[in-house]
Amino acid sequence: MQLSEKEILEKLKTGEIRLFEIEKYTNTANEATDIRRKYIENETKVQLPHIASYSIDMTDTAAKNIENQIGTIQIPVGVVGPIEINMDNETFKTYVPMATTEGALLASVNRGCSTIRKSGGCNVSILANQMTRAPVIKTKSTRDANQLKQWIKNNFDEIKKVAQSTTSHGKLLKIDPIAIVGRYVYPRFVFDSGDSMGMNMVTIATEEALKLIEKENDIDVIALSGNFCVDKKPSAINMIEGRGKSVVAEVIVPKEVVEKTLKTTTQEIVEVNYSKNLLGSAISGSFGYNAHFANMVAALFLATGQDPAHVVEASLGITTAENENGDLYFSVTLPDLPVATVGGGTRLETATESLNLIDAKGSGKVNKFASIVAGIVLAGELSLAGALAAGHLASAHKKLGR
Ligand SMILES: CC(C)(COP(=O)([O-])OP(=O)([O-])OC[C@H]1O[C@@H](n2cnc3c(N)ncnc32)[C@H](O)[C@@H]1OP(=O)([O-])[O-])[C@@H](O)C(=O)NCCC(=O)NCCSC(=O)C[C@@](C)(O)CC(=O)[O-]
Numbered sequence: 001m002q003l004s005e006k007e008i009l010e011k012l013k014t015g016e017i018r019l020f021e022i023e024k025y026t027n028t029a030n031e032a033t034d035i036r037r038k039y040i041e042n043e044t045k046v047q048l049p050h051i052a053s054y055s056i057d058m059t060d061t062a063a064k065n066i067e068n069q070i071g072t073i074q075i076p077v078g079v080v081g082p083i084e085i086n087m088d089n090e091t092f093k094t095y096v097p098m099a100t101t102e103g104a105l106l107a108s109v110n111r112g113c114s115t116i117r118k119s120g121g122c123n124v125s126i127l128a129n130q131m132t133r134a135p136v137i138k139t140k141s142t143r144d145a146n147q148l149k150q151w152i153k154n155n156f157d158e159i160k161k162v163a164q165s166t167t168s169h170g171k172l173l174k175i176d177p178i179a180i181v182g183r184y185v186y187p188r189f190v191f192d193s194g195d196s197m198g199m200n201m202v203t204i205a206t207e208e209a210l211k212l213i214e215k216e217n218d219i220d221v222i223a224l225s226g227n228f229c230v231d232k233k234p235s236a237i238n239m240i241e242g243r244g245k246s247v248v249a250e251v252i253v254p255k256e257v258v259e260k261t262l263k264t265t266t267q268e269i270v271e272v273n274y275s276k277n278l279l280g281s282a283i284s285g286s287f288g289y290n291a292h293f294a295n296m297v298a299a300l301f302l303a304t305g306q307d308p309a310h311v312v313e314a315s316l317g318i319t320t321a322e323n324e325n326g327d328l329y330f331s332v333t334l335p336d337l338p339v340a341t342v343g344g345g346t347r348l349e350t351a352t353e354s355l356n357l358i359d360a361k362g363s364g365k366v367n368k369f370a371s372i373v374a375g376i377v378l379a380g381e382l383s384l385a386g387a388l389a390a391g392h393l394a395s396a397h398k399k400l401g402r
Pocket residue numbers: 102104105106107108109110111112114261262263291292295383384387392393396397400
């Protein structure tokens with residue numbers, strides 16, 4: 001049933017229509033969005049002209065990405081690069097969009113890209129594609145828990161068939177590890193999620209598999225996610241086993257480039273990396289043995305429509321620096337990079353434009369995208385390590401960040 005804006009606003013006021021139901025009474029999701037915002041403006045007496053200003057079509061987002069929408073936010077987006085990347089089977093250069101509010105970040109990453117170009121590009125390897133979901137199951141005793149673990153192992157092929165019946169792209173690779181605590185069991189379902197990030201895909205597939213496990217065993221599924229996945233929290237298991245895409249990027253920077261572009265020496269960068277990223281992280285009990293993976297990852301995730309909560313996982317990882325006869329060997333290892341080139345927020349118009357800019361939109365592109373993220377993380381780590389070694393961090397932020 002279609003209603004006028006005035007009628008909807010009145011019915012919202014009386015409670016006849018709930019705030020999240022406006023789409024039912026308008027022709028388009030954009031109209032619903034604007035009416036909802038006007039209602040909130042009226043109620044709060046706060047005007048939202050910038051949140052009101054958007055160009056994307058809200059139809060898809062209302063159906064798939066957000067509820068109760070009132071507009072969009074704007075975050076400045078800039079460009080760095082080109083970054084030069086040598087993948088196992090492809091070499092390319094590309095400008096890369098990054099969205100942030102931190103002054104000096106893009107200048108720094110841009111300097112890292114320049115350093116990498118002058119070094120002949122960086123090498124990137126994709127190690128794994130493993131999205132996980134680990135439910136928690138309660139059994140009657142620890143003996144039953146151990147029996148369930150064996151049953152799951154013995155019936156992997158059948159479980160795989162059932163899990164994969166819900167998806168044409170997801171592949172169940174293994175159910176491992178299977179942890180036991182008292183009489184609780186935590187089987188970690190590990191899927192290849194193709195070009196999607198995969199959390200919806202693997203959650204739906206794992207639920208289907210659990211129906212079979214429940215039918216054949218006297219158990220109680222307590223929760224579909226038992227925090228052994230581990231989704232959106234920093235964790236040792238994700239560091240060790242990997243989650244999402246696991247990626248490594250490396251570069252050898254000639255001595256002269258270190259001195260001219262980074263304004264320091266190889267040995268000073270090696271010392272900063274050892275004492276800060278390795279020792280400093282160790283004494284603080286950090287999972288991130290790096291300087292600022294989160295900076296590059298967050299800016300890329302915002303620009304390209306990745307789930308921003310996954311920055312907490314993608315910030316895990318290790319930066320290494322070695323002196324190789326005066327040249328600098330530098331690497332970043334990202335074991336836990338949940339990224340996509342299809343599905344989720346990648347369908348937003350702005351995300352699509354950003355992904356098109358780097359030729360990483362759609363099926364068959366996720367390894368390229370993960371390589372670009374790793375290359376950009378490498379660039380940011382390299383430049384910040386250089387700035388710290390040269391004593392330039394505070395002055396750079398004084399000049400560019402405030
Ligand atoms: C600011 C720079 C880059 C100056 O660095 P510089 O060496 O004085 O700059 P330059 O003018 O000699 O130019 C060198 C290259 O930098 C780039 N560049 C230079 N300026 C710009 C600019 N305006 N816009 C775009 N690109 C710029 C550009 O690529 C250029 O290469 P070229 O094009 O000549 O081949 C350097 O001092 C720097 O990188 N500082 C570090 C800043 C940084 O990394 N901030 C990151 C955020 S810090 C943070 O959030 C995390 C932290 C620090 O708390 C984590 C922790 O605990 O470690």
